Amino acid sequence: MTEPILSINQLYTSFRVDGETIPAVEGIDLSLYPGEIVGLVGESGSGKSVTSLSVMQLLDETPGEVTGGEVLFQGKDLLKFTDRQKRKVRGNDISMIFQEPMTSLNPVLKIGKQLIEAIREHQRISQTEARKHAVHMLNQVGIPRSEEIMNEYPHQLSGGMRQRVMIAMAMSCDPKVLIADEPTTALDVTIQAQILDVMRNMRKEHNTSILFITHDLGVIAEMCDRVAVMYSGRIVEQGTVYEIFENPKHPYTKGLLGSIPKLGAKEDRLDSIQGQVPTVEDRPKGCKFANRCPFVMDHCWEEEPPLFDGENRCWLHEREEA
């Protein structure tokens, strides 16, 4: 098997709020192979975005801090890089697109300027060449009248167009890894499908690995090769999309899948997972899902389950093994 392009090992990230340290991500392991799309799915507050920002080392403003583990990119630990080295990776080897296309572009700068800036930051080419490349990228993501768009401002574009611009910008230096943090959440469904198409094309043409963060299981099923399910700052289950959808093992994953409405079924109420994600202070000592789990056992409250087979974090699964 080929080496992973990006591998996250035992990553711990926490926030410091009023002198208190609040853990957001606790010991995540995740690998991304060349050309692969891996979905990271979970509820709000499960630590998906924090994981992606940890990889990009963009936690400063949050203000969060990686407290342990390593993020290997092509075998080198990004966390040990100097600021200068980190900047060389950002936007060049690893790019990111964000949830909010409406606010992710600078409102006072023309689209062209923002694209060219990203290109020239990492490539030693002239303004004219950079401009040509920018127009080419806009064409690639399916933007009509790309020459004109170069001279327009973000507020003149729709949300879907802006997200295309973000993708063009992220892909302009031909990165090995693209991190997409809920790229379609803020868009309506038809636009969503178009954006997913654009991303799939990008993967096909550039062999880019994509870490796709979302809470939408439908999108995961459509886009991803593998999927990791996050809960309370941990990965509770991972596997291929087929495995997860056909045979989910963790009760949380089962709950998530169960809450998708089924076509043709007559249901008054949608299934849902009872309760809410516990706050950091209220997290159970053992399994973090214990307070909401329909299959909870005494043992679950005592000890946190490890990742059995590197795939799922549930004591039920240990019983099967035994």
Add this chain to the structure above:
Amino acid sequence: MLKYSVKRILGMIPLLFVISLIAFMFVHLIPGDPARLIAGTDATIEEIENIREKYGLNQPLYQQYFDYMANLFQGDLGQSIVTGRPVLDMLVERFGPTLSLTLASMAWALIFGLLIGVISAVKRNKWPDHLSMFLAVSGVSIPSFWLGLMMIQLFSVQLGWFPTGGIGGFETYILPSFTLGAGVAAIIARFTRSSLMDVLKEDYIRTGRSKGLTEFKVINRHAVRNALIPVVTMSGLQFGFLLSGSIITETIFSWPGLGRLLINSITARDYPVIQSEILLFSLEFLLINLLVDLLYGFLNPKIRYEEGS
């Protein structure tokens, strides 16, 4: 943009009309009789009456206002009761020194205010921020009469570097413009800081960082221009205040500007001069507001485009 400006300037005319009426009424509400003040304490009633007659002060108020407005439309601001000179000449004479002092003060204020504001926002809650904000709070709270006197004491009396007052070459501008600019710099610094801190939380700043830009480029290209939008409004207002002449600073540094003219004419109840100054200050403010709005469009493309519709 030209069409917009012309529309705005035409809109100022009725406003100035109202302002002139209010100014006229308030000026005449000031207790005290200019005729008596000019004539002196031992003047006879006849002498005082003569002065009233000469300046039309014995007419009913509405008549005085109509005369004033009729002259105004012919470009005649009347004559000073005290000096007998045309008010227009006096204003023109005083406007130059005030304008040049204002420009010099704004230069200080913008350079220091923006620099300090940006540094403290970027280094927030670290020592450069604390130092900057200490300076800014000092700048706002130190009264200009004290700062001006201290500067004269140190730089003119002790060190002998700059003159104590009067207008002349470059060196005469240093102390008064710094005295005036310090307070404005402090306000600009605080505004820039809070505005920039808000902008730094925006998503597009994160986008800039995710492109691999240096922190300098992120702040310089992406943050500052967005942060400047509210700062421009506030600086415009401050510019307007300075342009009305600073009574205290001009007095301390014997600066022959509009501020000193105003305080002198108020003391002497020199009605035509007071009225004309108020009208001039209003006009200045209106023009500066227009300038600020035009500058807004330059900074924010969104406003520029909506303007046409």
